[in-house]
Amino acid sequence: MDTRERLIESARELLWERGYVGTSPKAIQARSGVGQGSMYHHFAGKSDLALAAIDRSAEELRARADAAFAGPGTAMDRITAYFRLEREVLKGCPIGGLTQDPDVMADPRLRRPVEETFTWLTDRLAELLAEASNDRVNARATATALVAVLQGGYVLARAAGSVDVHTRAIDGALGLLAGYVASPQLCREGHLSGIRRP
Template identity: 75%
Template sequence: MDTRERLIESTRELLWERGYVGTSPKAIQQRSGAGQGSMYHHFSGKPDLALAAIDRSAAELRQRAEAAFTGPGSAVERVAAYLRRERDALKGCPVGRLTQDPDVMADPGLRRPVEETFTWLTGRIAELLEEGRAAGELDPALDPRVTATALVATLQGGYVLARAAGDAQVFATAVEGALSMLTR
């Protein structure tokens, strides 16, 4: 991995662990093994590097979701595959956790990839739910957009509940509860 990549990956990890304020340039340099000169050679400053890291986390989330969404099975099975995919529930979502960071949310540039990712995710799930409704898998009265929003909220809330309880099973229970309501 080259220096630029090490800087981005280190920043991603630190943002996930510590948030924006806790991710100092010194901590990034220490974690990445890059010097100050290298950091400022590749990025104009911490906000520029943080944006690259957030963009990377958002792209990874979309890539993993899309792999489940385009996999085998019915529309509902593909949504379930995404919701049930293996995650470290106690670490939380690397994109979702950023919504609790006031510095990220206050900066329109840093907030943009977070907002765009959740808008995309909700839209993709709504598309699959519409597909499932059209195929007779789901109740014709189901509102795909409203339901997709509830599923994304359950997923993100599941992380919060699991972290609060210190128990990843709480996340799995939230997912199963949402799926049972969806297919009832």
């Protein structure tokens, strides 16, 4: 890994662990083994390096999601594969956690990749939900709810100190979703709330 990559990866780890304020230039230099002169050769300052680190985390999240969404099986299989991805739950989401950081949210440049990532994820899930349900459900609203469950699951799991809480949240969301798309007859009869009648 070259110097620039070490700086970005170190900043990513520290942002995830400590947030923006706790990610000082000295901490980044100590974690990366890169001196101050080299750091400022590659980045104008902490904000520029943080932006590169957040962009990298966002790219990684999208790449992992895309791999699951492009996998084999039905649309429901691919949605399930995404929600069942291995995650470091007790560390929280490296992107979602930034929404709790007032310094990141107050800076439009740092906030942008966070907002764009969640918009992208919601859009991709909505596309798959429309495919899975043949437009029997409000795909956009349901996708938003699923992203909220995933992110809220991190919060509940961290509060409880247990990964099991996150797993239960995902199990519950997927179970509810399966009810929406599994039975065309139920959907036609409107037995499930939120179903669009044909």
